[in-house]
Amino acid sequence: MTAPSTARPVGRRATADLLARYDRPGPRYTSYPTAVEFHDGFTAADYDARLAAANALGDAPLSLYVHLPFCEERCLFCGCHVIVTKHKEMAAPYLDLLARETQLLAARLPDRRRVAQLHLGGGTPTYYSPAQLTALLTPLLREFRPIAGAELALEADPRVTTIAHLDALADLGFNRISLGVQDLTPAVQEAVNRVQTLEQTAALIEHARRRGFRGINVDLIYGLPLQTPESFERTVDAIIGLGVDRAAVYSFAFVPWVRGNQKKLEEDQLPDAETKVALFAIARERFLEAGYEPIGMDHFARPDDELARAKREGRLRRNFQGYTVIPGADVIGLGISAIGDVRGAYVQNEKKLSTYEEAVTAGVLPVARGVARSADDELRRTVIHELMCNMRLDTGAIERQYGIPFAPYFADDLAELAEYERTGMVRVSPAAIEVTPLGELFIRNLAMCFDRYQREKHAAQASPVFSRTV
Numbered sequence: 001m002t003a004p005s006t007a008r009p010v011g012r013r014a015t016a017d018l019l020a021r022y023d024r025p026g027p028r029y030t031s032y033p034t035a036v037e038f039h040d041g042f043t044a045a046d047y048d049a050r051l052a053a054a055n056a057l058g059d060a061p062l063s064l065y066v067h068l069p070f071c072e073e074r075c076l077f078c079g080c081h082v083i084v085t086k087h088k089e090m091a092a093p094y095l096d097l098l099a100r101e102t103q104l105l106a107a108r109l110p111d112r113r114r115v116a117q118l119h120l121g122g123g124t125p126t127y128y129s130p131a132q133l134t135a136l137l138t139p140l141l142r143e144f145r146p147i148a149g150a151e152l153a154l155e156a157d158p159r160v161t162t163i164a165h166l167d168a169l170a171d172l173g174f175n176r177i178s179l180g181v182q183d184l185t186p187a188v189q190e191a192v193n194r195v196q197t198l199e200q201t202a203a204l205i206e207h208a209r210r211r212g213f214r215g216i217n218v219d220l221i222y223g224l225p226l227q228t229p230e231s232f233e234r235t236v237d238a239i240i241g242l243g244v245d246r247a248a249v250y251s252f253a254f255v256p257w258v259r260g261n262q263k264k265l266e267e268d269q270l271p272d273a274e275t276k277v278a279l280f281a282i283a284r285e286r287f288l289e290a291g292y293e294p295i296g297m298d299h300f301a302r303p304d305d306e307l308a309r310a311k312r313e314g315r316l317r318r319n320f321q322g323y324t325v326i327p328g329a330d331v332i333g334l335g336i337s338a339i340g341d342v343r344g345a346y347v348q349n350e351k352k353l354s355t356y357e358e359a360v361t362a363g364v365l366p367v368a369r370g371v372a373r374s375a376d377d378e379l380r381r382t383v384i385h386e387l388m389c390n391m392r393l394d395t396g397a398i399e400r401q402y403g404i405p406f407a408p409y410f411a412d413d414l415a416e417l418a419e420y421e422r423t424g425m426v427r428v429s430p431a432a433i434e435v436t437p438l439g440e441l442f443i444r445n446l447a448m449c450f451d452r453y454q455r456e457k458h459a460a461q462a463s464p465v466f467s468r469t470v
């Protein structure tokens, strides 16, 4: 194995000029088409039909995503769909609704119950007590049975996650954990209303490891108020010091028009685009120097971690939870706002608790919207995900897989990409499209070249829909 490059992805070329031109609103492509294309013409009846088709696949394992939206306090940066309350009793009835939704789904999937991946996301899954989680998950795992080697994962906020939570979840078979840290600098933590210590995270990691959790991940965010390259370097070094298997270094998605809590941030404390580039560059440099490998656009993993292995073997995939090694399984979403991906359609549940409750109590799948992917969507989804996962696209492989001539089919897209080729972000040859280290920073822009909806619908839109790409 060759030593990973420690070169900064951008160096002097990350000029204000490049940023002025390319730092603009764009999707993160955890799906294609992106969620803004979902529509309410996709109904519970449509989902029923997809589930019937999924059931016919019998033994093929599923992925499950369960959304547990409650949090005790709101972090000002948060972009997730959460319900904030300190009144824990208010969150208990939601568990009964999830149990009913599980039954609705199990009834529609009588022959397809094996699970390769279960992900508890939020919100904060460990808002619930260990006993409540056990009561929720025991029947769920009886209906949907994990296969050997299945990934059972949770997102955990170290401020509220206890050793008893880890024990209860390990007893249920959980073996993956992702801890939210974001930044360790006190001033930054105060500015975003999220104060936590390194010791909290360290203690959880140590115990999780003892209980057999692998692929232990920490989330960081760059672009938060008051962050400087020096302060962020200290955060990154402390996380490396914990020996995590993986780290996500997310670009702060600043979308105050959809997340009102972000309006409370002091905008003049947010780093400008050039500082944001420097923040990511320092994180990347430190992780690579420590022997981590870059994964996709915002992850780092130790070479022996399965994400790194999957990347080397071209098996890396992207879904709503980010990067994954689980090959193309159907994803079933449970809970408010959860998104599934079943037999060629994305489907999203009701976002409002009251509407979700109404549907589930009436015995109806709580579908709010979705989209059935066309053949063109499928093809573009593969192209975009290949680029986002592997920073490279084998155009011949696409031609063979989809039976199209690449260059004529993507003539408009390649014309758009030519501009990025001139700036040195991408190399295009008849056999492949290769993203350069500079292009990695602008990968969302490169992916946007292949997004038909972006070109035909959103490019000229006056009001922003997505966060900025850098």
Ligand SMILES: C[S@@+](CC[C@H](N)C(=O)[O-])C[C@H]1O[C@@H](n2cnc3c(N)ncnc32)[C@H](O)[C@@H]1O
Pocket: 077, 078, 079, 080, 121, 122, 123, 124, 125, 155, 156, 157, 158, 179, 180, 181, 182, 219, 220, 221, 250, 251, 252, 253, 254
């Ligand atoms: C849904 S949260 C769940 C984890 C748990 N509630 C916690 O905060 O530790 C998952 C991750 O999303 C990321 N995140 C949340 N809001 C974000 C935003 N506006 N931009 C970028 N990343 C964000 C954070 O890194 C967070 O750890």
Ligand code: SF4
Pocket: 070, 071, 073, 074, 075, 078, 079, 080, 082, 122, 123, 124, 157, 180
């Ligand atoms: S970042 Fe996590 S803890 Fe904070 S509000 Fe969002 S989901 Fe809740």
